[in-house]
Amino acid sequence: MKILNFGSLNLDNVYHVDHFVRAGETLSSDAMHIYCGGKGLNQSIALARSGAKVFHAGAIGLEDGNILKEALKRNGVNIDHLLQLKDKKTGHAIIQIDKSGQNCILLFPGANHCITREHIDKTLENFSKGDLLILQNEINNIDYIINQAHEKGMQIVLNPSPMNEKILALPLEYVDYFILNEVEMADISEDDNEEKGLQSLKEKYPNASVVLTLGSRGVRFENGSLSLSRGIFKVDAVDTTAAGDTFTGYFFGAISQGEHVSQALKIASMASAIAVSRQGAEPSIPYMEEVAERLNP
Numbered sequence: 001m002k003i004l005n006f007g008s009l010n011l012d013n014v015y016h017v018d019h020f021v022r023a024g025e026t027l028s029s030d031a032m033h034i035y036c037g038g039k040g041l042n043q044s045i046a047l048a049r050s051g052a053k054v055f056h057a058g059a060i061g062l063e064d065g066n067i068l069k070e071a072l073k074r075n076g077v078n079i080d081h082l083l084q085l086k087d088k089k090t091g092h093a094i095i096q097i098d099k100s101g102q103n104c105i106l107l108f109p110g111a112n113h114c115i116t117r118e119h120i121d122k123t124l125e126n127f128s129k130g131d132l133l134i135l136q137n138e139i140n141n142i143d144y145i146i147n148q149a150h151e152k153g154m155q156i157v158l159n160p161s162p163m164n165e166k167i168l169a170l171p172l173e174y175v176d177y178f179i180l181n182e183v184e185m186a187d188i189s190e191d192d193n194e195e196k197g198l199q200s201l202k203e204k205y206p207n208a209s210v211v212l213t214l215g216s217r218g219v220r221f222e223n224g225s226l227s228l229s230r231g232i233f234k235v236d237a238v239d240t241t242a243a244g245d246t247f248t249g250y251f252f253g254a255i256s257q258g259e260h261v262s263q264a265l266k267i268a269s270m271a272s273a274i275a276v277s278r279q280g281a282e283p284s285i286p287y288m289e290e291v292a293e294r295l296n297p
């Protein structure tokens with residue numbers, strides 16, 4: 001089984017602040033860093049660091065995207081389907097991190113929103129039935145990708161993040177795995193009660209598995225035959241950026257390497273706990289050796 005992640009790549013401009021900027025306020029930050037990020041890139045790097053072989057498809061600018069391309073290459077991610085576009089800016093994010101490690105993120109999509117049908121068709125020619133496709137919501141043409149991948153018989157993973165109305169217009173009946181948080185589930189299921197929301201998702205999409213991440217309350221996994229939950233590994237939160245992406249990458253990395261769902265949840269929970277305890281997106285994602293060491297000291 002091959003893994004294709006068709007997703008975003010961003011330059012993350014990260015500002016450490018006392019509190020998030022309020023309307024009309026001018027605030028000075030305590031520190032500033034530029035990191036490699038984007039939900040797509042973070043998830044590909046987490047997959048690779050978990051030991052999985054992953055192909056990343058997406059788009060960056062010709063002039064300013066090399067640092068992201070090099071980060072993927074350094075981590076062993078295949079970039080045959082990553083395009084560098086002339087006269088387009090690489091996507092970027094403005095991220096504020098407050099004293100408690102929480103973030104708020106402003107996105108400029110740039111090249112992430114220049115994904116063409118031709119790029120999608122050429123990429124998908126290299127994948128077939130049973131291969132795993134991972135998607136988030138930071139690139140354009142996701143509906144077309146899902147339809148084409150479904151025709152090929154690929155397994156489709158959707159992380160509907162960031163959540164917006166575009167997600168609700170997608171052919172969600174073709175999704176095999178939803179990996180999402182409570183807010184995203186409430187929007188898709190149209191019910192903000194956790195139990196009812198899960199039930200409604202299961203009824204609407206009976207063939208899909210649901211991985212519901214609950215922040216400090218842990219994670220639940222539900223499908224027709226399996227119902228599991230587990231808590232978090234407690235750490236001091238320094239920066240929550242990319243914690244969810246690390247979870248997604250490690251969970252599907254473990255599944256693709258033959259782990260049982262319960263073990264995959266455990267591995268992914270430890271990987272994301274480590275990510276929360278460090279600064280930045282890509283730099284905070286641990287390697288499998290460290291995750292294994294922390295699970296079996």
Ligand code: RIB
Binds near residue numbers: 012038042105244
């Ligand atoms: O999930 C974290 C990511 O969201 C950041 O790296 C940022 O680029 C945004 O895409």
